[in-house]
Amino acid sequence: MSRTEQELQELYRSTHGMPAGPAKFAALEEVIRHADALGLVEFAFGVRMSATSVFQHSWVPSRAFLTFSWCLAAYDREPERFAGHHEHTLLWQFKWMVYSVQQFPDVPLGRTLDLLDDMERRYRRGGHSMHAVLQHRGLVAESLGDLEQAQDFYEQMALTRRDGLSDCSGCVPSSQVRTLVALGRDEEAIRIGEPARRSGCTEQPQWINSELLLPYVRTGLGEQAAEAHRSAYRRIRDNPHHLGELASNVLFCVYSGNLGRGLDLVERHLSWLDRARTPFAEMEFAAAAAAVLSAVEAGGEGASTLRFPAVEGRRRPDARVADLAAELRARALSVAARFDTRNGNTYQSTRMREWMNAGPIGEPTPLSVFERGLQDRGGEKVRRLVDRVAALTAAGDLAGAARTRVAAAEALLADERNAEAAEAAEEAVRELDRLGLAGEAAVCRWLLARAHREDGEWRRAAAALGELLDSQDPQTASPALPPRPELEARLGEWLGHGPEAAARYLSAARGFAAAGRDADRLSALAQALRRHPWGGTGPASDTLAGLLGETGSVLDDLLGEAADGGPAVAEEADTDTVAELLLQYARHLRSAGRHREAADRLLTARTLLERRPPAETEGALNAVLTELGEVHLRLGDPAAAEEAARAALDVLDDPGDAWEEILVLVRALKARGADQEAAELLSAHGLDETDLDDEED
Structure with a gap:
């Protein structure tokens, strides 16, 4: 199904509030696909730049390679078209690409080095510092086991000025600490890293706290290590993006003598391996988990059973400690062997074997x-x-x-x-x-x-x-x-907005219906409609289709005809709740282009509310009338839109800040040719033509 440019703009805006996950990824890719089909090059460029950031900071950085490469090629073809802010963002994103691409063993090493060289050329051409280039050359060298070269790049970077393309005050020390720990320079790692624990970028302080765990333990700073672990885990526990940092925290449980805690983390997060953000993170987490399980097995509990929590309604079968240890050891070494083949050495296999054979360091640290x-x-x-x-x-x-x-x-x-x-x-x-x-x-x-x-x-x-x-x-x-429907509704409330919140409220509505709690059912349906974004694809659109179908059926059952020919509400229903349900339902119908149906539902809500004392319905009636005005505009009936907008203003005690109602009225006036009155109305309320443009869709 093709989409208009305006529909794409709306769909793209709707992604901003969506949590990272398959629904958001699919929506962004749909916007990109249709933007390409319509030839909207600049819009497609901007969406891809945003998508690169979303993918990089989720658990799918491989998708970022495609969006970044497209933008880079477009920029190189027409640099004057994408100069300024876009150019700076592209150079910034280069760092992400270098950092991520090296973590895929199937990408030839030469491609990573070529990307680094290209990054350096572009930074030099723009007169930028080599600080970020040296940082990432050091990270690549460290991952290859070339510690002498990693140290050289570390020392060069320390003498190089920072600039606007350098990483933040938390991420630079994090990469430095990683190198220093590999070199065995623990005291220096702590000195460099500790100030960064107060950093607040999206990757911090969980990254620096995770990197500091081993040097803290090796230098006998158990309390600092425990606090770093607790702080890091609070930030990484809910996002598979942080699988690499989680591996360090799992291994810390072996170092600190907390195998019970380590088992808890393995049970809780093993499912993350199914969507590991990179093979490198997969390898490290598998090895760290194997280290915990092997230590438990060595303690005589290899026959113990692990039980895993349900994830998205599915649960991994129970497993014996010894069996899972063997599975994860093999998995870690298999991935490490692929890195060794690419890198031409055995550094990663050796490192992973050291991890999996790890034991306590110093005195146990209570967690x-x-x-x-x-x-x-x-x-x-x-x-x-x-x-x-x-x-x-x-x-x-x-x-x-x-x-x-x-x-x-x-x-x-x-x-x-x-x-x-x-x-x-x-x-x-x-x-x-x-x-x-x-x-x-x-x-x-x-x-x-x-x-x-x-x-x-x-x-x-x-x-x-x-x-x-x-x-x-x-x-x-x-x-x-509490009864399950109440828990479903509570979860919908806590989730805020989005398809998942709407799905929980819809489930609650069905549960309330089964229990004969009709008023609660209506409220839950209204909340589901309120919280579901307009439009969407994939599972989100399936949820919306079910929600709209069920709501329409419920409304048909609730509304009858009164003696005077107007709508009547079934006795068991509250008029205000039904009116709210009609309003939310109509908003989704309007978004789907079903304007005539939306108008019919809004007119019903208006009639119901106008039968009530005005003081009791001001806010609800105003919202219905304003929405009705919007729908009449889309139906090509500016006179009806004007009447609805004026009625919306009339029900307010203080219409001074009613800018939305004013804009509907102005657009209705302009549509029927009353431009002078429209201009005067805009001026009287401190608005201008750009406000009108923002409201049109």
Whole structure:
């Protein structure tokens, strides 16, 4: 299906608020495909530049190679067309390409070196510093095992001025620390790296904290290492983009004597290997996980069973520690062998074997919230529970210890120690899962979600609640949990806006319908429509199609004809809720080009609301009338649009800031030739013609 330029602009704008994932990737690629078909070169260039950033900072950097290469070729053909800001962005993105391409062993080494040479030529031609070039030459040398050359580039970079194309104050030290650690210069690595822990770019401070783990451990700075690990993991735990940093944190669990924590991380994140951002990250995570599993196996627990959480409704089968260790060892060495073949040495295979044979370094470093002195702070109840966890664990009563962890988390949440409550609940969930206590684990996940929410961690709260819903059988839900539709609606609220939030509200609406809770069903449908972006492709459009179909059917059932010939609402429904549902439904119909249907629904909503006292319906009626004016414009009826816009203004107590209604009215006036009145209205409200352009679609 072809799209107009305006539709592409709308679809592109809709991607800005979408979370990174398949739906956003597909939407961007659809915009690019149609922009190319329409010959919109500059628009396609801008979308590709944006997509390069999205892909690079997600787990699909290989897609960025294509968008970047297209933009670079377009720039080289017509540099005058894309000079200025685009030129600077292209040079900045060169660094991303060099950093990523070396992490794919099937890309010949010569291509990486050629890309580096091209980057240097372009930087020199533009009069830019060689600081970033030297940084990335050093990273490539370090990945090849040429540590002498890596050191040389490190020292040259230290003497080279920074400029606007240099990485930030966190990322430069991160790459420097990586080189220094490989050289065994731990004290210098700490001195260079620690100031960067306060950096706040998108890759920091999780990258620098992860790079500092090994030098901290090797120099006996266990407390600093533990804090760096906790800080890093809080930032990387929800995004597969950070698989490489996660590998360092998993390996740290071996160094610090925290194999239980390491097992938790392997169980929680093993699914990320299925979408590893690069083969290099895949290799490192597989090796780090194998190191944990091998250490557990060496301790006599190779027959222990690992249970993995559900991810997007699917769950990996349980596995024995020994079997998974063998699988991941083979996987890591297989990828390392591909790097060695490309690089012409055995550096990566040797390095991965060292990782997988790793053991504790120095004294154990406690990471569990129950080992870090909780009993020294807070109330007597928390102290008693923490002591009981230790006693039950020592006695071998793991189920009792897990249940007491839940009680401690509840007590911490009641004391408003929300971050600690979340950490305690996480530990409890992992133990309950491992023990196969599914019902109690589900209740604890609800506790975890609430703790994250109270701590202001909306995304983590949503992730915990989503995990609960995806793993819980609706037929066997625990009576200690709220009804499933309420949980679905809560998750939709926490997710904010987007297809996933809408899908959760739609699921809640269906659950409410099955339970006979009709008013809640209508509210959930209205929220689903409100939160779903207009248009879209793939799974998002499937969700929207189902939502629109169900809403239309519900509205047909609810609305009848009153004695006076106007619409009537079924007794069990609230008029305001039905009007809101009609409004949201009409907005999606308008977006889909179904303007006549949208107008019919809006007229029904208007009639329902106008029967109510004006003081009770001002905001709702204003929104319906303004939308109705927009729809009449698209139907080519400016007189009806003008009437609706004036009516929208009339219902407001203070129309002074009603710029949207004014713009609809002005466009209606201009459409019927009343240009002078339209101009006066714009001027009176401090608006101009550019505001009109922004409103048109």
